[in-house]
Amino acid sequence: MTKAQADELSRARIYALLGRLAPLIFLLALVIIFASLQPRFLMPLNLFNILRQVSIYGIIAVGMTFVILIRGIDLSVGALIAMSGLCAAVVAKGGIEGRFMLSADGSGFHWTLAALAAILAGTAAGLLQGMAVAWLSVPAFVVTLGGMTVFRGIALSIGNGGPVSGFDEGFGWWGRGMIGPVPVPVLIFAAVALVAWVVLTQTRFGRAVYAVGSNPDAARLSGINVSGVTLSVYALIGFCSGLGGFVLASRLNSAEAVAGTGYELTAIAAVVIGGTSLYGGTGGVGGTVIGALLTGVLLNGLVILNVSPYTQQILVGLIIVAAVAFDHFIKRQSR
Amino acid sequence: MTKAQADELSRARIYALLGRLAPLIFLLALVIIFASLQPRFLMPLNLFNILRQVSIYGIIAVGMTFVILIRGIDLSVGALIAMSGLCAAVVAKGGIEGRFMLSADGSGFHWTLAALAAILAGTAAGLLQGMAVAWLSVPAFVVTLGGMTVFRGIALSIGNGGPVSGFDEGFGWWGRGMIGPVPVPVLIFAAVALVAWVVLTQTRFGRAVYAVGSNPDAARLSGINVSGVTLSVYALIGFCSGLGGFVLASRLNSAEAVAGTGYELTAIAAVVIGGTSLYGGTGGVGGTVIGALLTGVLLNGLVILNVSPYTQQILVGLIIVAAVAFDHFIKRQSR
Amino acid sequence: MSQPSSLCGTYQQDPGRAAAGGPGIRPVAPGAETPLLEARGLVKRFFGVTVLDGVSLSLARGEVRALLGENGAGKSTIINLLSGVHQPDGGALLLDGAPVRFSRPLEAGHAGISVIRQELSLFPELSVAEAIFAGHLPRNRLGLVDWRQIREVARQALARLGLAVDVGAPVASLSIAEQQMVEIARALTRKSRVVIMDEPTASLSPNEVAHLGTIIAQLSAEGVAVLYVSHRLDEIRAFCRSYTVLRDGKAVSAGLVCETDIPSLIRDMAGREVAIGASGAPRQKGAPVLELRGLASLPAKRGGQRVRAVDLVVHEGEILGLAGIVGAGRTETARMIFGLDPIGAGEIVLNGQPFRAGSPSAAMAAGIGYVPEDRKGLSILPERSVAENFALTGAVPAGPFGWNDRPGEAKALAGFVKKLGIRAVSLRAPITTLSGGNQQKVILARWIALKPKLLIIDEPTRGIDVGAKEDVHALIREIAAEGVAVLLISSDLPEVLTLSDRIVTLREGETTSDQPAARASSEGLMARMTRHD
């Protein structure tokens, strides 16, 4: 029995591996289809376009992976991007003419300070939401739904509704610069994803994240500081949003209160397409990267094939559901 | 012990009752505050305004209560409202000049058919999503996220982005008519809520809904057709969205593809504020009605006080979170 | 496990001790040395309800103490206090004679106290190896998690328990029983001075229990103190030296196991006389109701083909005991009959007709009822009231438009409450306010009310105290007497022996014997349940 069972279980593991590959398979299928319909799709230029376009909500999606792993959700990231982007912009400009000044002579600050401002704003906001989730035990969905409107409102009040634009070279490099053929945002995304991967798979904190997502009570009984983990995770996605906000502002050479609208859903979609379970405990950053690429390829490909805008929306919705359904189908085989 | 336990339980029951009243208490507090800041707030006219404004997403929220009770969620309702509203409009107009005709002579159909079209469209769409959730076991969040863009896309293609407006009296009555001092949409909302309440508290189906939300496996082992219940629940919220779409179109005397944007979040907020748990199994329609009123009062009151739009967003977010936190705090006392 | 001639002879004869090769047992005379861990007059209240009322108990190095009591007596609560889950409202904890206070489970862990929880508290999605180390993952030089060591030690710990599962497999793919073994392994991998076991054998079958016995003996020999909670008194006799009995939150008696006997222990627990093994009215069996012919499950389903070739017959008014060790395939056999799992091969004959239930509702329509073994996971609706939990199977038909027949349901439930002595303060309160035993009675009532022709009962008395156990047994006998065919799955051999008319044993998913209970002995059954080579 035990012997046979052992075999069976390792078979289960093989299936599990297949399950992990499902999103990749789906992505490749999509690429092949687009490429065959429109060869230009595979031009390096286009591929780098896709990567650059993906990179910003990719960064968010990496943070979102942690949140979803602990059975959480964060609807506020879009608003956070706008808010932190504006913080960066205001610091870089040293204020907004006619409204307020941050420096005596109204001159701007160095981009490092701007970046810092964005990241601090994001992290602080995330931390606040984490407290509400961990300490007041308000469902994350509600907290971040509230956060979404609150931070959007703050962003609007900062810029008084209008955009804040025109930054110096150093600021602009992070969004528009290149290192060799590779756009800087892509490298930032890659770096963030890599670090996140190491943290999740190789550190106690990372494993604690999985434990909390898998069974919070058991986690607490085994001496894991559940609310600590929760706090850190929400602070972390706040950090990612702050970073994303800065990069976006730099890329657009402008920050505005409506920026990042809808990013939360794109990011969540990327995470789930990547095979991370909304019920927590399983999944990872690798899948999320695939998921982000998949959404990017989808949006780019449909435009390249100049599918009519309305039809595009319909297709995007259907394909996202199909991708997740496919993933679940494969996974079910392993159980 | 049992004596003591009895005390404990009766205390627990008192708290539980309090817990059920928490949203109401919060609502009253809000009303008192607004009334004291701006007496006109209590004018009957204004109260009816609030009721009328609440009624449409109230109808949706009632359906959403069922969905959340079975641990589901539906992000597509906003888009469904737009889609079904346009269906009704197109039928009522007998087509769209220059694009397509539904009747030989291009004349419109009776409003009953229009209403039917909206409700059928909504229900069918809901049923489809229900199938994906129940049979493909794709998480409801993903299915309805996809549905959101798909139905929005369909709505856009129906109206080609533009509004379809100008309906006859019979059509208009459902959104703008009055019975005595009471606006028709309010009565529809009341009726829907009442029926839903009876179904949930007095019938087998309602009990099955709670069972599925509380412990799906146990429900299945006890002979409850879990996927059947799931299907019906999503069909039901589809029905509500269709109805809502029709009433909205009638109220605005016009249907357009951007209608109902964001209603999903308002509806979910109403349900959760009303004390229904996002983890399923507990809650009910009564709370949802309170929750809907609370959001309505909030939005109305802030406008009446002419709070600046930016500040409004901030306040709305904060108050929603506060309401839910308050509810959870009271409830925790009873455990 | 070895059945000792005299209780006080237990220790000398215990095989485990020899195996451990440790020193002979050191007599622990109270006060002879400062106890390792001591509780003095612990008081615990939940919302003003006193759950523990001045309980004292002590554990010396190497001592194995039994903690006994009915459901709701306060056993788990004491454990929660000893392990920092809750904090006492009165009294003191002493570690090596020095007062301590654990504000979090973590602190108790650092103090060398590890606990095997009553309710499974594992991580379904994580690998077995990781689950074993969760909370204290070993790290390598770089401060990163040391996966190699984790897998190694996990493998060893499981081997020590005689459990061969793939340590890389997700916990969810293990059986309840296997998961229980993993829980035990968790406690063993910590460097513990005190190991607390809260009903570790509730879902274990005899030879896992024996394994556990050996390990307890080893721990004791190594000077580790063990606090052992179980409702199975034969285990108490075999494993424990001293005991403490709780009743309604008070320690009503304590002493050495060898100086007392089971009847008096039961008297102390229940506070009344409990007649054990009183067999009900004689039953005559009727026509065959259920017949399994070479039933086999699909392979590659939950850790492989658990059921290979099961043959058995259950008659009207007969209780058929189905015995087997962990993973023998009993539960999955039941699941297949009830239409929960696909059938690989073989046939099911119901009332003379070949039968395959596509779903539980179909099985119920055919007159089959199934009480699953996993009460928390598969039976109760935690948020819902007792009444609603009872009504779940729709035993009381609904009125027109599926209108609930509340009065009818209330009447039916009231009947069961009286008959089964269900202790509930309010039937409108959530079922989770009842003790485990009473929850189980409600679940049984849920199914009996359906008046099934065949009732499959999986581990009916798991975690239920002696008193409640007798009530449940009486109930099972009664429905059988009413002509219901009962298929009884239990890992508790004495239970199988006292309840059954016939006993079928499974090994590796195959029927290995089928005999009248009268002629069966636990030794004989064990031989059939385990491979003999």
Add this chain to the structure above:
Amino acid sequence: EPKGKDAEVTILVSPLTFAFPHFVFLTEELKDEAGKLGGVTVVVADGQLSAPKQIADIEAAIVQGVDGIILAPVEADALAPVVQQAIDAGIAVVTVDRPVNGVADVLANVAADNFKGAEAQGEAVVKAFPDGATIVNLQGIPGDKTANDRNGGAHKVLDAAGGKYVFVAEQAGNFSRDKGLEVTENILTGLAEVPQVIIAANDDMALGAAQAVAARGLKGKVAIYGYDGSEDALKAVKSGDLAATVDQFPGLQGRTAVSTLVAFIREGTRPGSNDVLVAPVAITADNLGQAERVGQIGE
């Protein structure tokens, strides 16, 4: 390097969003003109009010190798780099409705600036209420550029006229009819006395407001000013439900844009000035005939 007369031409059209009828109509007319020119393939992309989305679309178009691009930039600064990138790739670019910032060689900017349009709206109010009025202001989506420009333009004119014009309430109606209706209902109850004027940043909100006003039995007592010259709005102006709406002649913009662009691609002819301004006009019952879509509302 002109492609030569009646050469096949492919152009990308990227409006702000198709959620606004304004741009739907602009695109329709543009396509129609393209059809008349012949041999012109029009590829459409929906900006969805998102600068990144629009950038992505244009990047994709560059990859596709279109000959020309017509866009209504969601954000003047954000789109500049990618427009430059397109021009460097030898693609002619024309902006409609509003310009991009700081890109020298944009072929032409065919625009009826929203700010100017809103000024026209404000002037219409001044004309109708020379000695001041109490005004309710329905703004668009908070933070949206169109909303900001239209709000700004109206304020510029009305504030300039001194204290005569009092904004008694300013609320966001998110460009949608139902929000416009609800907000107006609430404002009307909130205000002690009825305002004389309601200005809305688009026709949808104005029409919503008109319903609220009618429902309160105030029809004719409140002058409502819309924006966009949409079909429904023109009907309302005709029937007197609206006092006026502002027409930016999106159709004209579309047609001019495409003809300018194609002419350049085929024959290399540049427009006289690269700022082809279309002056927005406030349409009232008197000059209804000037409205571009007046044809659609029939008699």
